[in-house]
Amino acid sequence: MTEAVDVLVVGAGPTGLTLALQAHEHGAHVRIVERRPEAFRPSRALILHPRTLEVLRPLGVTDALLGFADTAPTARLHLGPHVVRAGPADLALPDTAFPHLSLIRQMDVERVLAAALADRGVEVERGTELVALRDGGRGADAVLRSGTGTEVIRCPFVAGCDGPDSTVRAGAGIGWHGRPYAVEAVLADIDLGREGFGHDGAEAFAGRQGLLLLFPLGERAPWRLLATRASDGAHGAAFGQAGPAVPRAELQRLLSDAGLDARIERLAWSARVPLQYRMARRFRRGRLFLAGDAAHTYSPATGQGMNAGIQDAVNLGWKLGFAAGPSAGAPAGELGTEVLLDSYDRERRPVACRRLFLTHAAFWAEASTGRVPSWLRAVAAPRGAPAVPVLLDHRRLVAEGIRVISQLRVHYRNSPLSVEGTPHLRGAPRPGDRLPDATVSAGGTPQRLHALLARPGVHLLLQRDADPLPDASHGPYVDVLRLMNSPGRGLMAVRPDGHVGYASGAPDAAGLNGWLALIGAAATSACRP
Template identity: 30%
Template sequence: MIPQILIVGAGPTGLVMAYNLARHNIPFRIIDRNEGPGQASRAMAILPRTLEFYQQFGFADEVIGLGIKMEDVYVRVKNKIKAKVHLGALGEGLSPFPFVLTFPQDDHERFLLKKLKNLGIEVEWKTELLSLCEHGEGIKTVLKAQQEESAYFKYICGCDGAHSTVRKQMNIEFKGEKYKQHFYVMDVHGFGEMMKNQKISVSFSNEEFLICMPVRSKGTYRMIGIIPSALANQNEVKAENIHAFVQRTFGAQIESVNWFSTYHIHHRVASRFRQGRIFLCGDAAHIHSPAGGQGMNTGIGDAINLSWKLAAVLQHKAAPSILDTYEEERLPFAELLVDTTDRAFKRMVARDKTSQFFRKHIFPPLLSFLFRFPSLRHKVFKILSQIRITYQNSDLSSGQGTNVQSGDRLPFVEGNFESLQSLNWQIHVYGKATEKLKKSMRKKDFSVHEFSWNPDMKKVGLQKSTLYVIRPDGYIGFISSEQRVDLLHQYLHTHKIIPFANES
C-alpha cells in the first residue's frame, strides 16, 4: 500500500502514533535522523493516563512489569527526613493504574520498536526531512538517507522534538523562554539512605536541591539538580565535580556515574498545532519543565488524539473536519500545562531567601498535612495522572451530563475499560439500554455495552441509564440522559461517524 502519512521523529510520541495507525491499518512511513533509539534514560515517568492508553493496546501489564512502581516520596532538609508521602495507591478507585511508574525512555523506545516490528513496521533511521510543501491534495517532501528522494503524502505528523524541522519549515512561532538556571542530570550506582526501597527522594540544603529516584530495576538512580553557584562559571562542568558536590552536600554515596549531562530547560508552546495537512505533536509542539513528569506523557496523548482521527478520515469513517479538533483539544491543555508546571518549577528552583524558607519550613509539613485527606490525595492524583484532561469545549463534544460531561475521560469503574481495547467508537449505558437504542445501533454496527448499575458508578459521576458515546481514545463524545436516539443520530450524522471495521 502507498504510504499516506509521514511521521517525522521516532521518539515515544512518533512511535505511539505509528502503533495506533498500524492498528487501524493505515499505511505510513516513520523516519528519524538519528542512527537508532536513544541511549540515555531522559524522560522516566509513565503516568496512569498513558498506562490506560497502553491497556487499550493490550500491553500495559508488560510495561508495568518492566518498570518500577513509585511507592513513596521522602522530603529531606539537610539530610533529615521532614516528610514522607505514600504514593502506592494514590488514585485508588480512579484508574486501573493508581500509581506512577518509572520506565527509562531508552528502554521505553526499544519496547515500542519491538511492538511495531511485531506488526511488520520498521523505523527508517538516518533519514532526514529536507523540505516539505503542500501540493494539491497532499504534501511534497524531499527526504535524504543515502541519497535524496521526493515523496508524496496526504498528511505529515511532526514528532521531531524541540528543534523540529517540521515546525521550522512551517514557520510556526514557538513562544516561550529559557529558564536561567543551568541543570545537571546523571544516572548513578550508589547506596545510602536516599537510594534504597524504590523511593523518590527530594532533598533541600540551603539554596540547593536534589531529586533522586530509581530508573532501572538493575539499581541505577537518576539525580537531577541545579549546578551549584561555585561551579556555575566553569566553561565545562564535569561529572566528577557534581559527584563530589552531591556526596558532600546530600550524603549520597555514589559508586559510579553511568551517564551525565548538563542542560537548560525551556517552556514554550507552538502558536498552532496544525497548518493544512501538517500537524505538530509532542516536544515539537510544546516543551516545559520536568515538574510532575508530564512532558513525554503529553506527547503520547497528542499522538493518541491525532492518530485515530487521521485513521477515521483516511478510511472515510468521519468527516475531515474532525481533524480541526486536534488543535482545539490539545493546544489549550499544553498552554495550561506549561503555565502550571512553570509556576511550580520556579518555586522549586528559585534561590532567593523566601523560596528557600518555603522549601525547608513550609513545603514538608504542608505536604504531609494535605496527604492525610483522601479527597485531596485524589485531587493531586487527577492532576498528576492526566486523567483530568477534558475536551468539553471541543466540537466533538455534545450533550449534557450532570457531574460527568461530554469531552471528559470516561470514568473508571470495575470492568468498564476492557471494551476500550477495540480502539473503536462504542455506546455505554450504566443501567438498562432501550430496545430502540440497541436495534438502531446494530444497524450502524455500533457496539452497545450495558453495565449493571451499582453505587460505585454514581460515586464517579455516571448517571443511571444514561447514553454515553465513547470515542476510540476513551473520551465521551455525546451524552443523552433520556437515551434520545434521534439526537444520537444527529451527532453521528454531523461528524459523519462510522465505526472502524473490526480488523485490528
C-alpha cells in the same frame, strides 16, 4: 515521488511511536522515521501517570509497560535535618484501573511501543531524516534522506513528533514562543559507595541552590541523578537534549551541597541539559501537525513531558486514522473532515497552555535561585517538614493532586466533537468529559468498564432499556455494549481516547449517525482488521 502512506510520523520517541500505533490501529497506513541511527539514548523521562496508562490500554501495551515499572515507589524527602518518608498508599482514585504513579525509564517505554508497532508490521526507519517539507494543499511533500539516498514522498498528513527543534514546525512556518530558563538540569548515572545507603527508593533533597533527586533507575549505573543549578548558558547544547558531560568533581559537589554524605565511586555517564518553556502558536497548519515537544516544551517539574506527548498522540492518532484510513469516506464531506482535524488543536492546545502554567509555577518553587524560592526551600520547608506526613495521610488531597497532574481532570466540552443529544442524559459524564472507570454489568459477571472498552475504536454504550441500534448505523470501528445495571433508554458514544463524544437520554438515530459521520466512524464497506 511516491505516495504509498497515509500518515508520515517524524520522530520515534514516545510521542511518535504512540501516534503511529494509534493511527495504524484506526485504519491508516503509517510510516515512521527517526534521524537517530540507534534506538538507545539515555532516558530523560522516568514516570508514567495514571491517565497516560488509561489512554495506552486500548493499544494493548500496558501489561508490557507495567512489567518494566515500579508501581509502588517509595521516596525519602530531605528537608534540612528532617527526612519525610513516603511509601505506596491506597490512593483515593476508584475511577481508574491505575491508581498509582509508575516509575519507568523512557527507553523502556520506547522499547515497548516500538515492539508493538513491529508486531503490526510497522518498523521504525532509523537513520532517516526529514530534510524538507511542503504542504501542497491536498497533501504534503516530504524529502527524506537516509543511508540509501534521498526520497521524495507525498502523503495526506505529516505529524511532527521531532522535538523542540522540529523540522516539521519549521516547514509549517508555525511560531515558537517562550524563553530559556536561567536554570539547567544535570543528569548522571552513578554508583554511590556510602555504607548504609541501602534505601531502594528515590531520594529527594530540596536546598537553597535547587533540587537534587536520586532514582534507582540508572541505565548504565544503579542510580540516576537529576539536579538543577544555575546555568551559564555557555555550552551551546540544544534545549532539552543532553549536552556536554559534567565533571565528577562537580557532581560530587552537588551531592555535598545537598547534605548527602555519599561518595561517587563510578561515573558512568553525565550531561548538562539546558531547559526552556515554549509553546507553538498552533498545533496544525493544513496537512502538517505537531505533537509532544514539537508543540510544547516544559520544565521537568511534575513529569509532564512524556505523558503530555503520549496524550497528544492518542488524541491526534485516531483522528488521522479516521480521516485517512479505510473509513475516510465517512466524514460529512470536506467540511466534516476539517472539523475533525481542527479539533486536535482546539482540544489539546488549551490543555497544553494550562500545563505550561502548572509546570512553570512548580519549577519556580523547586529550582529557581531567586531569593524567595531559595528561602522557601532552605528555611520554610524544613520548618514545615513535620506537617508533611499529616498532609500525605489525607488520601483525597493527594489523589486530587494526582488527578490534576496526570490530566484526569481534562475535558473537551467546548470541542466541536462534543455533541449532546435531546433529551439530556442525566447522571452521566457530559460530552467532552473523560469516561471514568466503574464496575458494570454487561450480562454475566460484573466487570470493570475500562477493561470492556480496552480495544481501539468507538464504543457505543446503551442503557438497559434503550432500543437496539440497526447494524447499518455504525461502521467497522464501532462496538456496541449494553449496560444492564444502568436503567434508562439513553446512549453514550465514547471516543477512542476515552472521552465522551455524544450522549442522549433517548434514542436519536439521526443525532448519533450525524456524530459518527462527523468523526469518520459511520458505516463504510471497509473491514476492520
